[in-house]
Structure formats: structure tokens, C-alpha cells
Amino acid sequence: MRGVRGVRAGALLVGLALVAAACGGGGDDSGDTGGGGGSTTEAKKVGVVYDIGGRGDKSFNDSAYAGLQAAEKEQGDKVEAKDVEPNPDGSNRKELLDGLADEGYGLIFGIGFLFSEDIAKSATENPDTQFAVIDGFDKSCTEEGKNLLCIGFQEEQGSFLVGAAAALKTKSDTVGFVGGQQGQGLIEKFQAGYEAGVKYIADQNNKTIKVLVDYAGNTPEAFRNPAKGKELALKQIGQGADVIYHASGGTGAGVIATAADKKIYAIGVDSDQSLTASPAEQKWILTSMLKRVDNAVQQTIADYVNGTEKGGIKTFGLKEGGIDYAQNQYNKELLGDIPTTLDELKQKIIDGEIKVPTKPA
Numbered sequence: 304m305r306g307v308r309g310v311r312a313g314a315l316l317v318g319l320a321l322v323a324a325a326c327g328g329g330g331d332d333s334g335d336t337g338g339g340g341g342s343t344t345e346a347k348k349v350g351v352v353y354d355i356g357g358r359g360d361k362s363f364n365d366s367a368y369a370g371l372q373a374a375e376k377e378q379g380d381k382v383e384a385k386d387v388e389p390n391p392d393g394s395n396r397k398e399l400l401d402g403l404a405d406e407g408y409g410l411i412f413g414i415g416f417l418f419s420e421d422i423a424k425s426a427t428e429n430p431d432t433q434f435a436v437i438d439g440f441d442k443s444c445t446e447e448g449k450n451l452l453c454i455g456f457q458e459e460q461g462s463f464l465v466g467a468a469a470a471l472k473t474k475s476d477t478v479g480f481v482g483g484q485q486g487q488g489l490i491e492k493f494q495a496g497y498e499a500g501v502k503y504i505a506d507q508n509n510k511t512i513k514v515l516v517d518y519a520g521n522t523p524e525a526f527r528n529p530a531k532g533k534e535l536a537l538k539q540i541g542q543g544a545d546v547i548y549h550a551s552g553g554t555g556a557g558v559i560a561t562a563a564d565k566k567i568y569a570i571g572v573d574s575d576q577s578l579t580a581s582p583a584e585q586k587w588i589l590t591s592m593l594k595r596v597d598n599a600v601q602q603t604i605a606d607y608v609n610g611t612e613k614g615g616i617k618t619f620g621l622k623e624g625g626i627d628y629a630q631n632q633y634n635k636e637l638l639g640d641i642p643t644t645l646d647e648l649k650q651k652i653i654d655g656e657i658k659v660p661t662k663p664a
Contacts, residue, residue: 346383347410347608349374350403351600352396354415356527356553357388361580362573363552363596367414367437369574370600377601381608393523397421404429410607412600413439416489417523426451426614433612435603437596438489440616449614454599457620458489459496459659460652461592462548464628464645465570466500468590469546470512471641472568477513479539481532481558483551484525485518493550493572493592495660503648503657515539516663519554532557540565546589548572563587568637575629589637591629598624622653 351371353364368386375384385408387399396418403411404425410433413422419439426434426443435452444453469478480497482490498514505512517535519525532554536547540561547562548570549555555572562569563584571577571591580588599619606612619625628645630638651657 344381346380347378348406348408349382349384349604349607350406350408350411351384351386352399352403352411352413352418353386353388354417354526354552355389355391355393355523358386360527360553361576362555362571363594364414365579366574366594366596367412367600370597371604373597373601374604378604378608382604391527393417397425400425400434401429404432409433410435410604410612412437412603414596415439416487423451433607433614435612437599444614444616446614451614452603452612453616454603455616455618456594456596456599456625457618457659458550458592458594458626459492459499459661460621461594461626461628462493462496462550463500463503463652463657463659464648465548465590465592466497466502467504467645467648468500468628468638468641469497469548469568469570470501470504471644472589472637473512473546475543475545476510477515477543477545479515479517479536479542479544479547481535481539481547481549481551481555482516482518482525483520483554484523485521490518490550491663492661493548495663497548498663499660500648504644513543515542515544519551526552526554528554529557529560533561536561537565540567546570548592550592559584559588571629575631577629577631577633585633586637588634590634593627593629595619595625595627621649 356364358364358368371384375382389396400411413436416438418436419441422434422436423441423443433450437454440453443449443451480494482494501512501514519528519531536558539547546568547558549558550572559569568587568589570589573594576591577585577588
């Protein structure tokens with residue numbers, strides 16, 4: 304679906320009056336509160352523009368949406384939210400950012416590094432609006448007093464942990480990595496961490512574990528091509544991989560479905576993908592590398608409501624609760640005693656004993 308989706312279901316938590324106000328795009332003070340008036344506090348307006356693939360990607364965008372929902376629940380009638388989706392090719396990103404600014408949204412998120420150029424322009428043209436970009440960067444983020452926040456993650460740290468999990472689980476001593484868009488530097492961080500985690504466990508056990516690496520393409524389309532994910536998963540399975548980690552957004556749906564069909568293990572990314580997988584797929588998702596975009600979005604909104612949000616750079620890693628690996632009722636038996644090792648490695652990374660590379664060897 305293109306364009307504005309409007310206020311999401313999470314807004315129902317603050318009452319029908321808020322929904323009516325949000326859909327109306329403004330209104331007076333009483334219209335901005337839940338419960339039918341009585342408060343003179345105007346809700347802070349927060350907008351989110353998703354990356355290619357939109358909501359329902361069961362990964363990056365859905366994690367951002369979860370953060371928006373959590374913020375709505377936490378802040379109650381202090382927040383009025385709207386989330387929108389770009390065209391399939393992402394060509395109207397800036398139009399959507401500027402549209403939200405024109406509607407009076409005071410904090411606007413761009414979800415994904417592909418927003419970097421457009422959101423920097425929007426921030427310059429709308430100096431009274433606070434902007435935040437997930438995974439994007441612009442030099443203005445380093446300039447004091449600017450209205451653009453660049454939020455980054457140490458994806459390599461979580462990828463190291465799931466790489467270690469893959470190395471502990473493999474029986475064939477061959478594992479795979481399927482990335483989305485190649486050449487941007489971001490997905491290579493996932494690859495670098497994963498390869499380092501596999502090597503760490505292999506070295507500890509005096510063995511060699513091969514890591515197969517394939518990317519779905521070199522354009523944004525690489526993040527929404529499940530058929531390509533299936534193709535690459537089949538290729539790697541044919542080469543002996545019995546665990547495949549994907550960092551490819553919606554393309555990963557093809558990786559996970561193929562892994563389950565061929566009865567080998569998949570490792571999800573960004574969100575806990577076991578929680579949105581089919582019952583047949585859940586049996587074969589070893590874990591997911593959690594990139595807590597939801598935590599970053601929720602925390603940024605809280606800072607905005609409290610009046611403490613500023614432009615600049617924020618980085619979330621294991622120490623900050625921005626990165627982790629998934630444990631749930633579906634993968635507890637699959638993981639067995641692997642979490643004992645992963646938790647030890649996690650602490651070593653936090654303590655600085657293990658330095659995880661950000662670029663493939």
C-alpha cells in the first residue's frame with residue numbers, strides 16, 4: 304500500500320478521542336487528549352516514514368513500528384503518531400518527510416540508510432522540525448545545534464553472537480550468509496561480525512568452518528526479493544550449508560522458507576523472526592540477530608516528549624540494549640546449551656575483551 308496509513312492500532316490505547324484527533328490532522332487542545340477533554344496539554348506529533356518494503360516485512364520496518372507502538376503506550380495522550388510508506392521504489396521519500404513536516408509533526412523518523420540524503424535536505428529546509436534517521440548519516444549530525452539525529456547500531460556485535468551460534472550448531476562445517484544490498488557498507492558489518500563469530504568458535508575447537516557469502520543485489524530491490532532469497536539459499540544448501548544467516552530484509556522470507564523446506568537452520572535478523580514465522584518455519588529458525596530499532600525509536604520519542612532530544616549521533620550496541628540475540632519458546636530446544644557460550648561472549652564484547660570487526664576480512 305502506498306502513502307499515509309494514518310494512526311495505527313496502537314493509538315487505540317489512548318482512547319477514541321485521540322484517534323479522531325489524529326485522523327483529523329490537528330484540532331484544538333481537547334481534541335489532542337484521550338478520554339474526551341479535560342487536559343490542556345497538546346500532544347507531541349511524531350511521524351515515521353518506513354523503508355522500502357514497508358510494514359509487514361517481519362524485520363527492520365516492523366521493529367520500528369513496534370517501537371512506535373511502545374512509545375504510544377508509554378506516553379499515552381502525550382503523543383499523536385502517524386506512519387507512512389514510500390512508493391515501492393522509494394522515490395517519494397522526501398515528499399513524505401516534507402509532507403509530515405508541513406502537517407506539524409515535530410519529530411520525524413526516516414527508517415533506513417537510504418533516507419540519508421533526503422532527510423538531510425528536509426532537516427535543512429525545516430529547521431524547526433526534529434528529524435531522526437535510522438542507519439543513515441550526514442555530516443550535519445556532527446555539527447552542534449543541528450536538527451538531525453543519526454541513529455546507528457553495532458550490528459557486527461550481534462552478528463558475532465549468531466555466527467558463534469551457527470558454528471556451534473553446524474554438522475557440515477559449512478554455513479551461509481545472505482546479504483541484501485551490497486556496496487553500502489552497512490550489510491557488510493553483519494557479514495564481518497558473522498564471519499568473525501564463526502571463526503572464533505572454529506579456532507576454539509581447532510577446526511575450519513567455511514562461510515559462504517552471497518548478496519541479493521546492488522540496488523534497494525535487494526531488500527524485497529524473496530524469490531532471490533530462495534535462489535541464494537538453495538545455492539548455499541547445494542554447497543553444503545546447514546545454517547544460513549540472512550541480513551536482507553523482506554528478501555529473507557525466501558531464505559527462511561527455503562531453509563525450513565530443506566530442513567536446515569535459518570537465522571533471522573532485526574526482529575525475532577520466530578515470532579512471525581509459520582509453525583513449519585519456527586522449527587528451523589535457530590535464533591535471530593536482534594537489532595533493537597524498536598528500543599531506539601521508543602527512547603528517541605521519550606526524549607522528544609521530555610524536551611531533551613537533540614541532533615547528533617547515537618549508537619546502540621550490546622551495552623546499550625540495542626543489539627542482542629533471540630531466545631523464545633520456539634528455539635529453546637534448538638539452542639540447547641548454546642546460550643551459555645553466547646552470554647559469555649556477549650560479556651566479553653561488552654568488556655572490550657573481544658573486538659568485533661566492522662569490515663569483512
